Amino acid sequence: MAVLVVGSVGLDNVETPTGSRIKTLGGACTYFATAASLYDRISIVGVVGTDFPQEHLEFLQSRNIDLTGLQIVEGKTFFWAGRYGQDLDDAQTLDTQLNVFADFHPIVPPELAQTEYVFLANIDPDLQIEVLQQVPRPRLVALDSMNYWITSKRESLARAFSMVDVLLLNATEVKMYAQEPNLITAAQKILAEGPKAIIIKRGEFGAMLLTRGEELGESLFLTPAYPVSRVVDPTGAGDTFAAGFMGYLARNGELSLEALRRAVVHGTVVASFTVEDFSVDRLRTLTPEEIQGRYDHLRYLTHFEPLDDIQCQRFRHWIH
Amino acid sequence: MAVLVVGSVGLDNVETPTGSRIKTLGGACTYFATAASLYDRISIVGVVGTDFPQEHLEFLQSRNIDLTGLQIVEGKTFFWAGRYGQDLDDAQTLDTQLNVFADFHPIVPPELAQTEYVFLANIDPDLQIEVLQQVPRPRLVALDSMNYWITSKRESLARAFSMVDVLLLNATEVKMYAQEPNLITAAQKILAEGPKAIIIKRGEFGAMLLTRGEELGESLFLTPAYPVSRVVDPTGAGDTFAAGFMGYLARNGELSLEALRRAVVHGTVVASFTVEDFSVDRLRTLTPEEIQGRYDHLRYLTHFEPLDDIQCQRFRHWIH
Numbered sequence: 001m002a003v004l005v006v007g008s009v010g011l012d013n014v015e016t017p018t019g020s021r022i023k024t025l026g027g028a029c030t031y032f033a034t035a036a037s038l039y040d041r042i043s044i045v046g047v048v049g050t051d052f053p054q055e056h057l058e059f060l061q062s063r064n065i066d067l068t069g070l071q072i073v074e075g076k077t078f079f080w081a082g083r084y085g086q087d088l089d090d091a092q093t094l095d096t097q098l099n100v101f102a103d104f105h106p107i108v109p110p111e112l113a114q115t116e117y118v119f120l121a122n123i124d125p126d127l128q129i130e131v132l133q134q135v136p137r138p139r140l141v142a143l144d145s146m147n148y149w150i151t152s153k154r155e156s157l158a159r160a161f162s163m164v165d166v167l168l169l170n171a172t173e174v175k176m177y178a179q180e181p182n183l184i185t186a187a188q189k190i191l192a193e194g195p196k197a198i199i200i201k202r203g204e205f206g207a208m209l210l211t212r213g214e215e216l217g218e219s220l221f222l223t224p225a226y227p228v229s230r231v232v233d234p235t236g237a238g239d240t241f242a243a244g245f246m247g248y249l250a251r252n253g254e255l256s257l258e259a260l261r262r263a264v265v266h267g268t269v270v271a272s273f274t275v276e277d278f279s280v281d282r283l284r285t286l287t288p289e290e291i292q293g294r295y296d297h298l299r300y301l302t303h304f305e306p307l308d309d310i311q312c313q314r315f316r317h318w319i320h
Numbered sequence: 321m322a323v324l325v326v327g328s329v330g331l332d333n334v335e336t337p338t339g340s341r342i343k344t345l346g347g348a349c350t351y352f353a354t355a356a357s358l359y360d361r362i363s364i365v366g367v368v369g370t371d372f373p374q375e376h377l378e379f380l381q382s383r384n385i386d387l388t389g390l391q392i393v394e395g396k397t398f399f400w401a402g403r404y405g406q407d408l409d410d411a412q413t414l415d416t417q418l419n420v421f422a423d424f425h426p427i428v429p430p431e432l433a434q435t436e437y438v439f440l441a442n443i444d445p446d447l448q449i450e451v452l453q454q455v456p457r458p459r460l461v462a463l464d465s466m467n468y469w470i471t472s473k474r475e476s477l478a479r480a481f482s483m484v485d486v487l488l489l490n491a492t493e494v495k496m497y498a499q500e501p502n503l504i505t506a507a508q509k510i511l512a513e514g515p516k517a518i519i520i521k522r523g524e525f526g527a528m529l530l531t532r533g534e535e536l537g538e539s540l541f542l543t544p545a546y547p548v549s550r551v552v553d554p555t556g557a558g559d560t561f562a563a564g565f566m567g568y569l570a571r572n573g574e575l576s577l578e579a580l581r582r583a584v585v586h587g588t589v590v591a592s593f594t595v596e597d598f599s600v601d602r603l604r605t606l607t608p609e610e611i612q613g614r615y616d617h618l619r620y621l622t623h624f625e626p627l628d629d630i631q632c633q634r635f636r637h638w639i640h
Contacts, residue, residue: 041573048487086501093410095620168435181406182549182550183547184547184549185549202525205522205525205526206525206526206544220547220621221621221622221623221624222544222545222547222621222622223544223622223624224542224544225506226527227503227540227542229502229504229505231594252600258624261623261624262624262625264624265624265625294629296627296635297635299624299625299626299627299631300627300631300632300634300635300636301540301541301542301635302541302542302543302622303541303581303627303632304541304543304578304581304582304584304585304619305582305619306619306626306627307616307619307623307626311616311619311620312623314618314620315617315621
């Protein structure tokens with residue numbers, strides 16, 4: 001099955017304690033597509049300017065990424081500049097130039113309207129809704145967002161939340177949106193607004209998956225992050241987490257709770273590679289075997305006492 | 321088997337966003353002993369003043385805790401006052417009065433010198449060493465410390481580290497002691513100084529266990545924290561983490577890597593109960609069945625794909 005992603009394709013200036021890069025390939029959509037192309041066929045819906053380097057288009061094509069939904073518009077490509085401090089936490093944004101992104105409206109090519117897996121990367125929730133209006137019956141839609149939209153477009157965001165299956169947010173965003181300091185209670189409040197599942201990304205501390213409803217049950221899953229000994233550039237970690245998650249699900253076609261849990265682990269593993277180099281550079285050489293290696297290692301890292309099926313059933317509807 | 325613990329027994333004033341308590345039962349030794357008494361027979365080595373309420377002594381005795389090593393000295397009991405902010409992170413210390421603790425030297429009663437499991441709670445590393453000189457051949461010694469001793473008594477602390485089997489520290493202390501920003505690299509540097517294992521406590525984000533040497537292998541274990549929906553007072557979380565860890569090991573008598581991993585999970589589970597009320601109040605009613613319930617639940621919460629023995633062996637010596 002294939003995955004459609006809508007989001008930013010851009011050029012980034014990035015400074016981290018390890019070094020810096022000028023006008024490097026960036027954007028949530030780029031990170032997602034590059035990583036997800038290790039799992040399945042990916043189509044991009046986005047926009048770049050006429051200044052977007054040909055080599056980047058060729059790179060994306062070399063990954064078998066479908067660019068029929070990528071508009072190339074007279075003008076300059078979306079640009080972001082950011083700096084990370086010693087702790088490699090949230091970046092300080094130094095500059096954002098929307099450029100051709102300012103007037104962007106996503107157009108899903110008719111031949112892609114039947115794509116079964118859709119990822120709405122972090123963009124204006126009104127644009128996320130526009131995409132959903134063009135894909136009538138996807139099997140799974142996941143959505144990422146950020147604090148900016150929670151503050152400035154809360155109503156649109158709430159509407160988008162109600163239209164998707166899975167939310168990917170970080171812990172701060174979850175608490176901010178729900179206006180609730182306890183993370184799990186906050187996530188449960190958001191789940192009550194529509195989505196079947198919420199994934200809370202906690203950076204170096206891993207991720208949580210909360211589900212609701214008859215199909216998946218009211219369940220909770222916790223995974224630590226795959227430990228990385230040298231973080232070079234955290235940009236794109238969240239987008240490639242989503243790529244591991246969606247890529248795994250699309251490749252396997254199964255949407256059970258068990259599949260979602262494994263998909264979350266693929267997310268943390270793919271993100272762990274991304275942060276080892278600038279831009280999408282680590283992903284250029286990354287192989288499915290390396291992903292499987294860390295996935296299996298994380299099984300061992302978290303292993304302390306196996307559980308049988310009866311015990312699994314017992315805890316399936318017990319959150320706390 | 322039995323556990324000997326040396327550390328502070330005190331009275332605390334505590335303020336948290338939920339409420340406050342005046343002169344409540346506190347001290348690392350108290351928290352540890354109360355929690356560990358759910359697993360095994362515990363002996364305390366410590367000191368209190370003549371003002372220490374009889375009801376607290378009776379409470380400890382009611383838990384079958386051996387108080388022959390608890391000195392009762394003319395004067396006032398150790399006192400600590402602290403305040404937690406909204407995020408329930410590190411407490412702000414408002415007052416510390418050492419009182420009878422100022423001149424304390426631990427005396428291990430001769431009949432306890434053969435105790436096989438020893439926990440050195442967070443006190444002056446010189447006192448921790450004095451204890452070790454009185455217990456000739458314990459099976460397992462674990463040590464807790466804090467940033468204060470890293471700064472003010474580094475040499476003594478290094479000597480203490482070289483004499484024990486397991487260190488329990490938080491992430492900040494590990495990085496501070498090793499003068500190394502990467503947590504795993506920092507832990508590996510400390511392990512090279514003597515201990516066989518280091519447990520890194522990460523509060524709401526769980527814990528890591530790193531081991532070295534032929535017996536345990538160079539291995540890493542990661543567990544998320546057991547999620548708590550309402551944290552009332554985080555005081556004693558670290559001490560009761562140690563209690564779950566040591567209590568489980570002492571009760572079972574096994575010191576394999578597998579046993580250490582399960583013991584770490586017992587640590588996070590016991591700590592998760594402690595923070596649900598002030599002082600040791602939640603521990604007063606806590607049962608072994610409740611501990612086992614959360615332990616089993618955490619097995620489910622982290623479960624995504626089982627691992628067989630051959631795979632376990634493959635990853636045993638692979639840290640990253």
